[in-house]
Every structure is written in structure tokens, then in C-alpha cells.
Amino acid sequence: MLLARSGNTIRRAAIAARPAAGVRFFSMGVSKAEIDHFGSHVFKGTVADEYLTAVGLPSGTLNSPDWTMSPDSADKVAKAVLNWAVDNGATSFCHWFQPMASSGVRHGLSGQVQNAFFKFDSDNKAVWDLKGKDLLAGETDGSSYPNGGLRATHTAGGYLKVDPTSHIWLREDTIFIPSCFVSYYGYALDEKTPLLRSVDALNREGKRLLSTLGWDVPGLQTNIGLEQEIFLIPREFYNQRMDLQLTGRTVIGKDAPRGQEMCDHYMAPPSTTTPALACMAEIQRQCFQLGIPLRTRHREVAPNQYEFAPLFGSVTTQIDQNVIVMQIIEEVAAQFGLAALLQEKPFNNVNGSGKHNNWSVATTDGINLLNVNQ
16 A cells, blocks of 8 residues: 655655755766767668668658559568668567557557567578568457457457558667558558548548649648657656556645746756756657657746657658657656656646647648748
């Protein structure tokens, strides 16, 4: 049972847990984000083109989904991905998907089964191996995901298909293949499939509407910039609160003794003598490697509340990246003795954490339809 502790007892413990005067967390072995390594762990652009041309494919092959329709091209892309993965120390791959109803209950908000990419050759020797069919599709048990009803055993599978609008990426020893997840009859079991269908519908019907109005455009795309607000709190106190551990928010107890009336936390200088800035720097470094343009970091309004904000991008890529960012935030915070709270209202009577969606619709040749100046 969680033992109740008085407010004075907790405050005294927090003061005792403070670092010694003069300790600088930010200088204690924290690696800084390096622009030269931006996107080095995502298979796109010049990183991908080096490996694609080596297997006989032209630069820019991944800019179009056409490679997914040709078995020969898919095999060559898989070979290029394999060479890149091995050169970067990877040993496994997975189809990465976003099952429905994951918010607040699933770490990382994603699903995956990691498989080592190898086979045995004719001499029974293990060798690296990844084929186009491995890259394009996968199959797993779909019966335990929310699906709207019971299904017979022969239709209980879940089927994964690569999403060529989002890029393959690498973390630790695994490459992640962004994928759609559907049932035997094609019903969406994930959050991505409805998104891609809505993007396609907006492009199709938006072009038709603009044509009726006298504007012929090559296509429409939706862009978004997803801000991410969080609370960073000492992990030792997080571990004493079962409500925070189980729900991500407080459900019992008094209000905090100090609120946000003075707004003194908002945009105040991050301190090098607390772990928060060092934690945020490491989050930003890992995101830079994955090509996530996490540009802004600052203190938010409520005590111990912070925010990251990226540059905008296509809606499918940005949503994938935001899901990755949230997982990185939770994992990196633990390395610095912190717990990251991502729920929208962790504490009573102070600001909650928003995720502002800076959304726009534009033509594929760069005209923002919500910008009257264009």
C-alpha cells in the first residue's frame, strides 16, 4: 500500500534530494545535437541514395511509391536497406504500426514484432538476408486488438503493409518500417489507415473542387506541426504515486502548494543545475539522428512543464515522428532520474499539456491554401 506522506515531509525530502551547489547536469557527459548527423538514422535523401545507387536504382527512388509495385525494385530497395542497416550495426527489423486505442495505455503508442534479418545458406551458415517481400508486408495475430466484433479463426490475422509516405528509420539495433495494419477484410485496426484514406480523399475531392473554381493543381497535401508539452518530475516521487504510474495523472490529494500565479516558470531560462535541460538536450540529439526537426524547447506555464516544437511537415510523417518523440521523451527522462508525464491534465488547477496541431492544406507545388498572400 502507498503510505501517505505529509506535504512538509515530501518538501523536505525534495530539498534533501537536490544536487550539491555548483553541480552542472548539462556538462556531465551530455552529447549535443549535431547538425552533421541530422537524419543519419533515417533511410531517405542522400543517406538512402548512396545505398540505392549501389544496387542499381536511381537516386530519388523512394520519392515515389512506385517501387512498392515492382518485385524487382522492392528486392533492390530491401538490399539497399539491409546494407545500410548492417553498416549501422542493426540486426533486426520490424513493421511498426499504431494500433487503435493505444493512448494512455501503451508505451510508445505503437506495435511491432522484431525479427532478426538472417537466413541459413546452402552450407548452413547464417548470413544477413532481407527480401522485398519482407519489406513490403507482414502478418501477425490481429485477434487481440480492438476490431469491432468477434472473428472466425481463419479471419483473425492482422496484415501489415509498408507505408511508402513515411520513411524507414533506425534505433539501436533495429530498423523500423512504418506500416498500415488491417484485418482480413481490410478493416483498419490502426490509427494510420484512416489517416491515409482521409489524405487521399482530401487530395481527390480538393482537386475536383479547385478545378470547378477554375484552378487546376497537380495535387493537394496536408501539413502539420505538432507541439509536444510535457511535465518532468523527479522519478522517486513519481514512484510513490500509484495514480501517476497507472493513469499518468493525479486523481487524489491536495493541490500543489505552489501554482502558476506569477507565471515565473513560463519561458524562464532552463537551468544547467537541474536535470531537465540535460534531458531535453539528449531528447533533441536523438531526434536529430532520426531526422525529426525538433527545433524549439522551452519552459511552459505550469511548474515543471516544458515544451518541444518541430518544424512542420507532411501530416503522415509528422504524426509518425510525434509518436516516436513521445517514446523517446519517456525513455530519456528515466535516464536522468525523471518521469515524463504526457497526459493532457496531470495536475489540478495548473495548466494542462496541449498538443497544438498547426494544420494546413497546400498544393503539392507549394501553395498554402490557408495563406491569403499566396
